[in-house]
Amino acid sequence: xxxxxxxxxxxxxxxxxxxxxxxxxxxxxxxxxxxxxxxxxxxxxxxxxxxxxxxxxxxxxxxxxxxxxxxxxxxxxxxxxxxxxxxxxxxxxxxxxxxxxxxxxxxxxxxxxxxxxxxxxxxxxxxxxxxxxxxxxxxxxxxxxxxxxxxxxxxxxxxxxxxxxxxxxxxxxxxxxxxxxxxxxxxxxxxxxx
Amino acid sequence: xxxxxxxxxxxxxxxxxxxxxxxxxxxxxxxxxxxxxxxxxxxxxxxxxxxxxxxxxxxxxxxxxxxxxxxxxxxxxxxxxxxxxxxxxxxxxxxxxxxxxxxxxxxxxxxxxxxxxxxxxxxxxxxxxxxxxxxxxxxxxxxxxxxxxxxxxxxxxxxxxxxxxxxxxxxxxxxxxxxxxxxxxxxxxxxxxx
DNA sequence: GTCTATAATAAGATAGAC
DNA sequence: GTCTATCTTATTATAGAC
Numbered sequence: 001x002x003x004x005x006x007x008x009x010x011x012x013x014x015x016x017x018x019x020x021x022x023x024x025x026x027x028x029x030x031x032x033x034x035x036x037x038x039x040x041x042x043x044x045x046x047x048x049x050x051x052x053x054x055x056x057x058x059x060x061x062x063x064x065x066x067x068x069x070x071x072x073x074x075x076x077x078x079x080x081x082x083x084x085x086x087x088x089x090x091x092x093x094x095x096x097x098x099x100x101x102x103x104x105x106x107x108x109x110x111x112x113x114x115x116x117x118x119x120x121x122x123x124x125x126x127x128x129x130x131x132x133x134x135x136x137x138x139x140x141x142x143x144x145x146x147x148x149x150x151x152x153x154x155x156x157x158x159x160x161x162x163x164x165x166x167x168x169x170x171x172x173x174x175x176x177x178x179x180x181x182x183x184x185x186x187x188x189x190x191x192x193x194x
Numbered sequence: 195x196x197x198x199x200x201x202x203x204x205x206x207x208x209x210x211x212x213x214x215x216x217x218x219x220x221x222x223x224x225x226x227x228x229x230x231x232x233x234x235x236x237x238x239x240x241x242x243x244x245x246x247x248x249x250x251x252x253x254x255x256x257x258x259x260x261x262x263x264x265x266x267x268x269x270x271x272x273x274x275x276x277x278x279x280x281x282x283x284x285x286x287x288x289x290x291x292x293x294x295x296x297x298x299x300x301x302x303x304x305x306x307x308x309x310x311x312x313x314x315x316x317x318x319x320x321x322x323x324x325x326x327x328x329x330x331x332x333x334x335x336x337x338x339x340x341x342x343x344x345x346x347x348x349x350x351x352x353x354x355x356x357x358x359x360x361x362x363x364x365x366x367x368x369x370x371x372x373x374x375x376x377x378x379x380x381x382x383x384x385x386x387x388x
Numbered sequence: 389g390t391c392t393a394t395a396a397t398a399a400g401a402t403a404g405a406c
Numbered sequence: 407g408t409c410t411a412t413c414t415t416a417t418t419a420t421a422g423a424c
Contacts, residue, residue, distance in 0.1 A: 012389095028311040030224025034418060047390050049419065087386060106310040113307030116300040116369050117222040126370060155385060162382030165363025172362040173355070175310050176320060188356030191349060192281060192387060206407090228400060239401080241408050249400065 013051050016041050017061040025107035029059055029114050060120040063111050066103055067128040075135035084142035088186045091163055094132075095170055095182035105174035112168075129164065136160045207245050210235050211255040219301035223253055223308050254314040257305050260297055261322040269329035278336035282380045285357055288326075289364055289376035299368035306362075323358065330354045 019041035023032045034055055038045055052058045074097050078090050085093065098108075115125040137160045144151050144159070166189065174180045213235035217226045228249055232239055246252045268291050272284050279287065292302075309319040331354050338345050338353070360383065368374045 026311070028224070028307065030222070031311060033416080035416090044391050045419080046392080046421095050389055053419095055418070109303075109307050109310060112366060112370065113222065113303050116303060117220070117225060122370070129370065149385075149388070158382035159385050160382070161367070161379060162360070162386060165367060165379065165382075166356070166359050167363070168366040169359025169361070169363040172306060172366065173359060176306065176316070176323065185355060185359065188352035188354070188359075189386075191343070191353050192356060192383075194343070227398080229398090238409050240403095240410080243401065244407055247401095 009051065013061055014065065016043070016048055016051060017058060017065055020058055020062055021066065021107060024062060024110055025104040028110050056118060056120065059114060059118060060124060063114070063121045063124045066107055066111050067125055069098070069101060069103070071128070071131050071135050075139050078139040079142065084146050085139065086143050087140060087159070087163055088183075088189050090136065090139045090143075091167055091170075092182035092186055094136075095167060098171075099179070099182075105171045105179070108171050109175040132167075133157070133160050133164060136163050203245065207255055208259065210237070210242055210245060211252060211259055214252055214256055215259070215301060218256060218304055219298040222304050250312060250314065253308060253312060254318060257308070257315045257318045260301055260305050261319055263292070263295060263297070265322070265325050265329050269333050272333040273336065278340050279333065280337050281334060281353070281357055282377075282383050284330065284333045284337075285361055285364075286376040286380055288330075289361060293373070293376075299365045299373070302365050303369040326361075327351070327354050327358060330357050 016037065020032060020037045022040055023036050027036070034045065034048070037055075037058065038048060041048065048058075052061070071094075074094060078085050078093055111121065112125060115122040137156050140159055140163065141151055141156060144156065149155070166186070170180070170182060170185050173185065210231065214226060214231045216234055217230050221230070228239065228242070231249075231252065232242060235242065242252075246255070265288075268288060272279050272287055305315065306319060309316040331350050334353055334357065335345055335350060338350065343349070360380070364374070364376060364379050367379065
C-alpha cells in the first residue's frame with residue numbers, strides 16, 4: 001500500500017463525511033439518506049460505498065470530524081496565558097473555537113443523540129469528552145492555584161465537570177434557540193461567582 | 195362529543211406514547227419503527243392510526259409527555275422554602291424530580307435532537323424551556339434577594355440561563371455516561387462559588 | 389475507483405371487515 | 407374503535423461494466 005493511496009483515501013472519506021455534515025445539522029442522521037449524501041457530494045453510490053461499508057460507518061466518521069477536533073491545541077493556548085484564564089474565559093474560548101470551526105450546534109446535538117444509539121459513535125464521543133475533561137483540567141489548574149484553591153484531583157475534576165456541563169448546555173441552547181454568544185451566555189456564571 | 199370519549203381518547207394516546215417511549219430512549223426516534231410501537235403497545239396498526247395520524251404526531255405527543263411535565267408544581271415547593279434554596283439546591287431538586295419521574299436522560303436528549311429536525315417537537319421543547327426559565331427565575335429570586343444581589347430582570351435571567359445550561363449539561367452527561375447523582379455533579383458549582 | 393442500474397428489504401400508512 | 411392483510415414508497419446496499 002503506497003502512502004499516496006492512503007492519503008487520497010482519507011481525503012475522499014473526509015469529502016464524503018463533510019457532504020453528509022452539510023445535511024445532518026438540519027435533517028438529522030435518520031432523515032439524511034444515502035441519496036442525500038450522494039447528491040450533496042456529487043459522487044455516485046458506487047464511489048461512496050467503495051470508501052464506507054455502510055451509512056453507520058459514515059456517521060462514525062462524521063462524529064470523529066465533529067467532536068474529535070484538536071482539543072489539545074486549543075487548550076495549549078489557554079494553559080500558557082498570563083495571568084491564568086478563569087473558568088468563564090476558558091469555556092468561552094473553547095465554545096468560540098467550535099463556532100469558528102463552523103460546527104453547527106445542531107450537528108453536535110445530533111451526534112450526541114446518535115451516540116446513545118450507535119455504539120461506534122458513542123465510543124468516539126465518550127473518548128472526546130474525556131480528552132476535553134483532561135484539557136479543561138490542565139487549563140483551570142493555574143487559576144485554582146492563583147486563587148489559593150484546592151488543586152487535588154477530585155476538586156479539579158468537580159470544577160471541570162461543571163465547566164463541561166456549562167459547555168454542553170450552551171450547545172443545547174444554541175441548537176434549540178439559534179446561535180448565541182458564549183460570553184453573554186456565561187455572564188450568569190460571573191454573576192454567581194461574585 | 196361526550197366527555198367520556200375524550201378522556202378515553204387521551205388515555206389511549208398516552209398509552210401509545212408511553213409504549214413508544216420505552217423504546218425511544220435506547221433506539222432513538224428513527225430506529226423506533228411503527229412495528230416496534232405496535233409490538234410494545236400490544237395494539238394493532240389500525241388502532242394506533244385511529245389515534246395518531248402519523249409517526250411524527252406520536253413523536254410530538256412523546257415530547258409533550260417527556261419535557262412538558264409539571265414544572266411549575268415542582269417549583270412551587272422551591273419558592274416557598276425557608277431559608278431560600280440556593281441555585282445548586284434548586285437545580286438538583288428539578289433534576290432529581292425528573293429522575294424520579296422515570297424519564298431517562300437518553301430520551302430527553304433524543305427529544306432535543308428531534309426538536310432540531312421536527313418543527314412540531316421544537317415548538318413543544320422551546321415552550322417548555324421557556325416555562326422552566328420562568329420557574330427557575332421565580333425560585334432563585336428569594337436567594338438573590340437574601341444575598342443582596344441585583345434582582346432586575348436581566349440579572350435574574352443571566353443567572354437562570356446558567357442554571358438551565360447546567361441542567362441540560364447534566365442530562366447530556368447522564369445520557370452519555372450513565373445515570374448520575376445531581377448533587378455530586380453540582381459540587382463543582384459550590385467549589386466555584388466559594 | 390467509479391459509474392449506472394437495480395435488487396432486496398423495510399417502513400409508513402391505508403382498506404375493508406367486524 | 408379495532409383488527410388483519412396489504413399497498414406504496416423510500417431506502418440501503420450491491421452487481422457488473424468501464
